[in-house]
Amino acid sequence: MDLTVEETRSKRSIQLSNIPPDATVCQLKDLIHKKHRKYHPSRTEIRLSARDKGLKEEETLESRGITSGSTVYLKDLGPQIGWTTVFLIEYTGPLVLYLIFYMRPSLIYGGGASAVPYHAVVHLAAACWSFHYAKRLLETVFVHRFSHGTMPLFNLFKNSGYYWSFASYIAYYVNHPLYTAPSFGWSQIYVFFALFAVSEVGNLSAHLLLKNLRPPGTTTRRIPRPDYNPLNGLFNYVSCPNYTYEIMAWIAFTGMTQTLAAAFFTLAGFAQMATWALGKHRNYRREFPEYPKGRKAIVPWLL
Template sequence: MSIKINVYTVRNASLCTVTVPATATIKDVKVEIAKTHKKIGVERQSLRSDLKGKDIDNKTTLNTLGLENGCTIYVKDLGPQIGWRTVYLIEYLGPPIVYAIFASRPSLFYKNADLPMSTTAYIALGCWTAHYVKRLYESAFVHRFSHGTMPLRNLFKNCAYYWGFAGYVAAHVNHPLFTPPGPLQVAFGTSLFVLSELGNLSIHLLLRDLRPAGSTVRKIPVPNSNPLTQLYNFVSCPNYTYEFTAWLGFSILTSCIPALVFALAGMYQMTVWAIALVFALAGMYQMTVWAINKHKAYKKEFKDYPRRKAIIPFVL
């Protein structure tokens, strides 16, 4: 049995009429709309059963919604789309390049550019580069995306954030006036960064193995034999926890606040510390929002979801 569906825009203007089986899914309806209006591809469409209703999931069937022959459905054009994997590759490719330009061509940005670059600055360069090389590797070979695309306009916002912060941090850490902190602080910051990066990668590999290739299967993530995944016993999003502690380690690695030094160099190093810390905290805020939303989604989806916090063990 087939049913006819009247398709309207969210501005309540008639768009077309499509015919689909009564057992069809929302994805099937989108495919038929795309055949009629090729400029509005499947990925660009957001369907809702009420003019001011919420977007309907692709896997939802028409009979579940109670839609019958002659019913009306509303479509919103989400605009040009771009694949999530492509987005990640573009936004993560910029930061190591921008940072390397500041480190390798100081004469483009500073006076006294002939001063030697400190060992700590080289370590920071290595950490920064390794972080984004890891992200590029994960984007290409590890991550499995439940959503195929995102609005193209978001790419420019994301690139502005990642590329802009790369230049902002690199401009200070690679400045000729940069005075590195003591060796113990550098060692601690570097160790925290490396451990957190390994932990973050471990979580991403666990999540990849949790979802079979080509599927959108969702399961409750639990620790595996890797000790760095044990953080799942305490939080829902340990990848965000590790991400924050990695940048906290980077902040510790690159900071230097000499006691009782009021010279310009000392004041400059306080600026370095402040900027690095703000960078870490800004990332922590955004990751906390993502973690809380994902934590709520887990609890709503899985009735037997274990007792955990969202991102900070025992706290939040």
């Protein structure tokens, strides 16, 4: 069949001929790239109209009602960067920046800062922070499977700015020479440290379960269900327990260090993750009619 492809921004038209009706969106993007090298498949979306969402790459043209003589729309997403690279950059920054504040306080607070001894909770906080971001880096390399290979390059600066600035903000106060220990002493520290440890293990458990739902090299989606790991029992109550555990970990870090900076980071993170979780929850319910009705998105029984 013959198609007209219109670029949404420039309104430029591209004519394509002899396209098999059962061709996929991915194959159509490859054909466009062969004709115009500028439009690399990783930076384009195919749409039914200029304002629609992009079609899934595995969908066939005929399944979306595209026939010979139709016009489809090409959205140029701009320069792209791989998700693995994005996460490695995003998470390396907070790890390195925090450790600079912790290990070289004289660079931040002045020469006399190194002579002020840290409270033990400051060392524990540095260990927790380092563990969290080291885990994220290892998960990026060995665990996560991304449904989309790339994201717009501009978003890297936005996302990194968020993580890096909050890391510096929190590190400044936790490692400050005038930092004061939590109000309830070691009882408070131990309770919240235990919550942090359980939350980190729970987050990893959820990520491993989600990884096993998607075979390598595919975009297969299935309903996540609890397995033998008791920490994954949270899947009975929420669609995104990885986010639930993540928020629990930062609540624990906030309670353990008793700093407003960590509390602000936790609130900002919850707002963002709740938005992501609600979107994923809606997609699950739309895609799977048999999806468990009692589940919430991120907070059991509430949200």
